[in-house]
Amino acid sequence: MPEQPYTADEMMTIAAARMVRNGATLFVGIGLPSAAANLARLTHAPDTVLIYESGTIGTKPNVLPLSIGDGELAETADAVVAVPEMFAYWLQGGRIDLGFLGAAQIDRFANINTTVIGDYHKPSTRLPGAGGAPEIAASCKEVLITLRQNRRAFVEKLDFVTSAGHLDGGDARAKLRLPGKGPVAVITDLGIMTPDPVTKELTLTSVHPGITAEAVTVATGWALKMAPALETTAPPTQRELSVLRDLQARTAKAHAGQA
Amino acid sequence: MPEQPYTADEMMTIAAARMVRNGATLFVGIGLPSAAANLARLTHAPDTVLIYESGTIGTKPNVLPLSIGDGELAETADAVVAVPEMFAYWLQGGRIDLGFLGAAQIDRFANINTTVIGDYHKPSTRLPGAGGAPEIAASCKEVLITLRQNRRAFVEKLDFVTSAGHLDGGDARAKLRLPGKGPVAVITDLGIMTPDPVTKELTLTSVHPGITAEAVTVATGWALKMAPALETTAPPTQRELSVLRDLQARTAKAHAGQA
C-alpha cells in the first residue's frame, strides 16, 4: 500500500503517542500532549490511564478537550476529584508514571519556559505561566515534552525556567531531590531528542522521514548533539493516521458553534 | 400541672441541652453530649447544625447514635466529608461555634483527661484516649463539657491533660494562641459550673432542684468556688422530658437486636 501523505504536525503527534507504554498512568497537558496521549489510548495503549489537572482520572474523551476541564473529561472519567487533591494525593503522591508537557521554549537540558520572554518585570511577551507544569516535571516518574521545533522555541538560554528539565545537567535533579527522572524525550515536528545518559544534554536520536539532521540543527538555537547512529522515525501507519484524523475531525465538529 | 419525677441524668442532659443556642454549629462528642445536642435540636434549637467527627455535617438522626459514625448520621446529613477534611476544613477552619465534650476526669480549670489514670507508661486504668477532643477543645469558639460529678471525675490534679480547658487559668489559653475561648460551662448531674471571668476557675453557679451546694462540694475533689448568688436550675419541663424520653425509647429499640 502506498504511503499516505501526512503533515509534520501529524508525524509529531504520532511519534509522541508511540512513546506511551500501555497501562501507564499519564498526567496530560492540554494541546499537543493531549492529542498524543489520546491517540495512544485509541491505538496501541488502550489501558492507559489519562489524568488531567482539572481532577479527572481515567478519562476517555471521545473528542479532544479545548480546555483542561471540559465536560467531556468529567463525564467519561473513572473518578473526578478536587484540584487540591489532584495535586497533593495523585501527582505529589508519586503515583504518575508519565507527565506529558508542551512548552513555549526549551533549552539543551529540556528545561521549560512558559512564563515570559524578556525581563520578568518588563517582558516583551507575557506567556500564560506555570500551570501544573513545575510539579508535573518534578514528580512524575518520567516526562515527555512535545512542541514544534524552531529557533524561537529551542533557545541557548531561557529567559525564565518555569519547570525543571535536567537543570544544568548531570545529576543536578538528584542533588535537588526532585522525585522523578525528568524528561526522557522531546518530540518535535522534525525529530526526537533524548537526554544523554550522563550529561543529560538533549541528543538528536531520530529524524522524521524527509527531514535532515541539518534541518534540525538549523531549527535549534544551540549546537545540537547528534547520536552516532541517527535513526529515521517510522512514518505514520495508515491506522495511526486515520485514528488521529478521525479524532481531530470529531473534535473540530464538536467545538464549532455560534458565539 | 404537678411536676413529673425525673432522674439526675435527665436533669443533666436537659440542662446541657438548654445551653445550645438555636442556629449554632455544634461539634458533638458521642454519649452524653450527643444526647443533649439532639435534645436541643428537637426542642428549642431546631436550626442547630450537628457535626460529628466521622464527617457528617448537619445530621438529624431520629435515634441517638451508638458510635460516632452510625449509618443514621450519614443518611440524615446535609453533607458527609472525609475525616481529614472534617478536621482540617471544618474544625481547624474555625467555623464551629460550640464543641460539646464528655470527659473521664476534669480539674478546676476544666482541663480534660480521657487518656490514663496513673502513670502513662504503667497506668492503673487505660482510658480510650484523645479522639477528636484536643482540637475540639482548642478550635471551637466555645466548649461545653458534660459528665457525672463525683470525686473520681472531679479531681485536684489530672494524671494526664488530654485536652486543654483553661490550662492553669487566667490568660493561659490566649498565651498559647488557642483559637477558641475554651469551656464556658460544665454541666453535671448535680449542677452547672462556669469559669470565673478572670481566674477561669470553675465556679458553681447553679444547682439542680433538690441538690445542695454542699452535695456538690462533697462530689468535687477540690475546694469548689461558689457564685455569690447561687441559682437553682429550672426543673425539666414536661415537653423536655417527653422529647428526651421518646428519643431514648426510640434509641433503645433501634439498638436492640441479636448478636
Added chain:
Amino acid sequence: MAVIVELKQAIREFVRDGDIVALEGFTHLIPFAAGHEIIRQGRRDLTLVRMTPDVIYDQLIGAGCARKLIFSWGGNPGIGSLHRLRDAVEKDWPAPLILDEHAHAGMATAYAAGASGLPFGLLRGYLGSDLPKYNANIKFIDCPFTGERLAALPAIRPDVGVIHAQKADRKGNVLLWGVTGVQKEVVLASKRAIVTVEEIVDTLEAPANVPNPVVLPHWVIGAVCQVKGGAFPSYALGYYARNNAFYKKWDGIARERETFTAWIDRHVRATKDFAEFRRSIESVGKEAPKHA
C-alpha cells in the same frame, strides 16, 4: 448564613474597593455573571485571585478593576493569550498590574491552607523553577523529621470568594458536581462567599451517578443568587456546554484596546444584568449575521 438575594445586591454589599476577591471555577462553572456585575458596579483596586485567570479576568483587568493578580496560569484555554492581561503586564494599560505568581500545585495548596485555617500551606513544589526568585511569598522550610526542603506559601484568605454552582435549595445549601476545582476551598477560605446558581430547588438531590457531587451547607455561604446561564461562556455540567466559539471570538474582541472598550461598554456597562448582557451580545449576531 446564606441569604437568597439578587446578584446586584450581593455584589453591592459584599465586594468593596480594595478587597481581595477570588472568582473560582476550573474551566467549569466560572462565575461570569458575578464578574460582570463587579465591572458594572465599578469596583477598583481589587486584588484578584484565581488559579486560571481566563476571559472573565481579562474583562475585569481591562475594565480597570484590578491592581494585583494572584494566579498560576493566565491564558485563553485552547486559544492563546489573554490580550488585556498581557497589555496590563507588558504596557501598564489601563493600569500597572502587580503579579503574585505561582504554579497550580502551590495555589491549590494555599487555598486548602486558607480553608483549613492554617497560616501556610506545605508542598513539594517549585523545585528547580525560577518562580521563587521572583516571588517572596514562596519560601522553603525543612522537614523536622527528614530534613527535606519543602515549599511553604501563605494561605489564601480572600475577603470575598465567588463561585457558580448547579443548584441551591431554599435554605441556601449548594450542590455542584463535575470538575469542582478549588470551589469548596475558596468558599471556606473566604471571609464572605457569594454563590450564583443555575436553579433554586425545594430538595437538594444529586442526580444519579454524577461525577464528584459536592454539597456546601448554607451556613458557610453569605449570599446565594440565582443567575440562569451565569457561567456562560464556560459551562455548567448537566445544563449547558462550553461556548467554545465565544472563547475564540474573545481573542478578536480583546486584541485591541478600542474593540475591548467598545464591547465592555456596550454589553456589560450599559446592560442592567446578565440576562440583558446575553440579549445584547445575541443582538450583535442578528445585526451582522455574516460575522457571527
Added chain:
Amino acid sequence: MAVIVELKQAIREFVRDGDIVALEGFTHLIPFAAGHEIIRQGRRDLTLVRMTPDVIYDQLIGAGCARKLIFSWGGNPGIGSLHRLRDAVEKDWPAPLILDEHAHAGMATAYAAGASGLPFGLLRGYLGSDLPKYNANIKFIDCPFTGERLAALPAIRPDVGVIHAQKADRKGNVLLWGVTGVQKEVVLASKRAIVTVEEIVDTLEAPANVPNPVVLPHWVIGAVCQVKGGAFPSYALGYYARNNAFYKKWDGIARERETFTAWIDRHVRATKDFAEFRRSIESVGKEAPKHA
C-alpha cells in the same frame, strides 16, 4: 494494578510478620474479615495503625499479632473499654504493646501526608495537651510567615492498608459511600492495598443520592477480594446495619483472657474463612438460645 483474588491469598501474599498494617474504617465498613484472616494466618510483630482501634484490634492484640499500636481513640464505641487492649497496656498480656498515641486530627493529617507523598503533616494541634510529652513523633515548627507554632507529625506510610467497601467492578475499581473516614488516604498512603467488598459488579455506578461517593481506581489497589458481610459486626451502608448487640456481647467475651482465647480459638482460628466464622458464632446462639 488490582488482582481479584481470595482474601486468604491476599493476606498470605501481602502481609508479612513485622509489617506496618493499617485496617481502616471509621466505625463504618471496618474490615473485620481481613483482620480475622491475619489472626488465622498467625502474623506476628505487626505495627497496627488505626484511628479508632475497636473490636477488630482488640481481637488482633489479644491474639498476639501486634507489638505496637499507632492510634488516637481505643474503645468499644458506645460500650466502654477494649479489654484486650487494656490488658496488653496495663499487664503486658499476651505481650507488651508499644503505644504511638495521637489525637484524631493528628492521625488524619498524618494519613493525608502519607497519601500526599509528603514526609510530614501540619496542623494546629496538641496545644495544651500532654500528648507531645509522651510522643517524640509530635514535633512543633514555626510558620515562616507568622511565627505561629504548629504541630508536625511524620507521615503514616503503612506497608499494607486494608479497607472494606461496598462495590468493585471486574477491573478492580472500587466504590464506597457514606462515612468514608480515612479510607481513601490509607489506600493511597500504603505500599500495598487490600480492599474487601460486598459485591463485584459489571458497572460501577453509585446509587442515586448516596452520601459522599468515593471511587478508588484499580491501579492504586493491590488486591480486591469479595467477602459478603465482611464488615460484620460493623456495617455497610446500603447492605446491612451495625450489629450493636455483638458489640455489647464482645464486652463479656473480651473481659477475661480465658473467654477471649476460647472464643478466638473456636470461632476464628478453627474456621476456614469469614463465612464459616459467621456460621460458627450463629451456632452458639442455637446451642444456648436463652443467652442469645
